[in-house]
Amino acid sequence: MDEYTGHPLISTVFAPHAPDKVSNATLARVATLADELDAGIVIDLHESADKIAQSVAVHGARPIERLWQLGLLTPALNAVHMAHATAADVDLAQRTGIAISLGLQSNLECEHQLPPVASFVASGMRMGLGTGGGACRNQDVWGEMKVLALMMSSDYAAWDALAMATRGGAAVLGLDGDVGALESGKWADLCCVDLRGPATQPLSDPVTQLVFCGGRDIVSDVWVAGRQLVSDGELTRLDWPSVAARANAWAVRLKTGG
Numbered sequence: 001m002d003e004y005t006g007h008p009l010i011s012t013v014f015a016p017h018a019p020d021k022v023s024n025a026t027l028a029r030v031a032t033l034a035d036e037l038d039a040g041i042v043i044d045l046h047e048s049a050d051k052i053a054q055s056v057a058v059h060g061a062r063p064i065e066r067l068w069q070l071g072l073l074t075p076a077l078n079a080v081h082m083a084h085a086t087a088a089d090v091d092l093a094q095r096t097g098i099a100i101s102l103g104l105q106s107n108l109e110c111e112h113q114l115p116p117v118a119s120f121v122a123s124g125m126r127m128g129l130g131t132g133g134g135a136c137r138n139q140d141v142w143g144e145m146k147v148l149a150l151m152m153s154s155d156y157a158a159w160d161a162l163a164m165a166t167r168g169g170a171a172v173l174g175l176d177g178d179v180g181a182l183e184s185g186k187w188a189d190l191c192c193v194d195l196r197g198p199a200t201q202p203l204s205d206p207v208t209q210l211v212f213c214g215g216r217d218i219v220s221d222v223w224v225a226g227r228q229l230v231s232d233g234e235l236t237r238l239d240w241p242s243v244a245a246r247a248n249a250w251a252v253r254l255k256t257g258g
Helices: 024-037 049-059 063-069 087-096 104-111 117-123 141-151 157-165 167-172 206-213 240-256
Strands: 040-045 077-081 099-102 127-129 190-193 219-224 227-231
Touching (some): 099 167, 127 157, 141 206
Antiparallel strands (some): 190 219
């Protein structure tokens, strides 16, 4: 953490995978260390009904209640998924100030269950949007934005989904002071899109068409911390053929055990 403090591309958090994989003693230790080091915590929470039932059977409490008892429910906690959140869960999350990261397509694939987004929004909690699932799944934030916008009844659903994927994502990670919006003093993280293609024409409502009709194929240029990484659709600092070859070689080794 000390080595990468202030780095524009790297931040560190504690990331126990999920409550059912970690003992009470370890979770309590994580809470103590996160408080001492002013560090964030990211953990999968209420992703499946089975894990909730297991927690009740073993610990006598739902996972979010168990984390509260162990001192982890603070604004430093970023709860991922929350697909099976009850009204009481939402109330506890709101009172303790935790943030929530949604992974909607993963929820649909694994549990055929979507989280109560309307309740999250009404509570005023910090919310971000991310991707989840196995390595061969579609890690596409655009797809997440579309699902989220379809779930929201607001006339500004597309705007809200875009905000949750950008400004909201920075807020849930505690990085909104440095990234997430185009503001003076923040790192120059920029994405340019080409709206001239057939999917986004005729251009009548740019944000709505960006969210519902766009995809990563319309991204033309990308800057991260002021460094251009994509120019006219081409990677500028990455030897993609070499990276793809290494990834496929590892895929073969994982399948064959070689």
